[in-house]
Amino acid sequence: MSKKILVTGATGFLGGALIRSLCNLPGTLVVAPVRNMDGDFPEVVSKVYIPSIDSGTDWTESLSGVDVVVHAAARVHVVDEDSAQSLEEFRAINVQGTLNLARQAVQAGVRRFIFISTIKVNGETTPPGCAFLADDIPKPVGAYAISKYEAEQSLLKLASVGAIEVVIVRPVLIYGKGVGANFQKMMCLLERGVPLPFGAVSNSRSLVSLENVIDLIETCIDHPSAVNQVFLVSDDNDLSTTQLMRRLITYLGVETWLIPVPVGLLMFLTRLMGRRSIAQRLLGSLQVDISKNQQLLGWTPPVSLDDALSLTVQHFLDARRS
Known part of the structure; x- marks a missing residue:
């Protein structure tokens, strides 16, 4: 039908x-x-x-x-x-x-x-x-x-x-082919080899790929157990800012120096510059538990974080070359 x-x-x-x-x-x-x-x-x-x-x-x-x-x-x-x-x-x-x-x-x-x-x-x-x-x-x-x-x-x-x-x-933060805003800016900085002071950030942040969000939405279109429910969605593989940047550097195929500046000093400097919200996103933690999705919908992310990041970076590089 x-x-x-x-x-x-x-x-x-x-x-x-x-x-x-x-x-x-x-x-x-x-x-x-x-x-x-x-x-x-x-x-x-x-x-x-x-x-x-x-x-x-x-x-x-x-x-x-x-x-x-x-x-x-x-x-x-x-x-x-x-x-x-x-x-x-x-x-x-x-x-x-x-x-x-x-x-x-x-x-x-x-x-x-x-x-x-x-x-x-x-x-x-x-x-x-x-x-x-x-x-x-x-x-x-x-x-x-x-x-x-x-x-x-x-x-x-x-x-x-x-x-x-x-x-x-x-x-949570959605990334994928064609992503813009801060995620794109991060890839641009890393590709240019700009040294960044994020080599010692041990926070934990949940991300979600475009493919995984779409898959959950498509699951919710017909699933009877989705009715009148709230669902969080992520890749179910949390990373620190440092870990994310290192993965992106690998997929970009560049050499970039991540300087291990203490997080306390970074927080102080960003607040001094009036960039508290940026500091919160880069240095703070934001994690989600998506076990409800598995329990009610039988849903788990079909695309791994590493596969999705690799595709995101490849699309970014292809767009830059063209």
């Missing part, structure tokens, strides 16, 4: 890759809401023009005949995300926009709503050797995380009255 899936965030890192993967599933029809109808998608994808996502968006055409919604679109960054004004800007898209889509999905007879949230709903850091669980009490910090948590709660309220099935997925 065929199924029709609407994926928001179609031009994003995760949404675009998810659409390409779904197109390879037999009997699957994919709908992609887009702001630019000239976007590059497989021919089988049905594009629908949606200029913006907020409380007033009309999803009628997009939701016609849809069985499952995967909502990956979100407002993810503004310069001053902790201001009161910023929180309202996040809420306009991440809360009101999400709830508007979900309510219209209910009216359209959509069976399941998969919401791509963030690990930041659990919190920013974990003590060494400890890990977040999917059912921990959330402790979101910052406007973005708060807005995603509020969206989760709104969706679960809809689910609690049987209006629609909801699945919430909270990924």
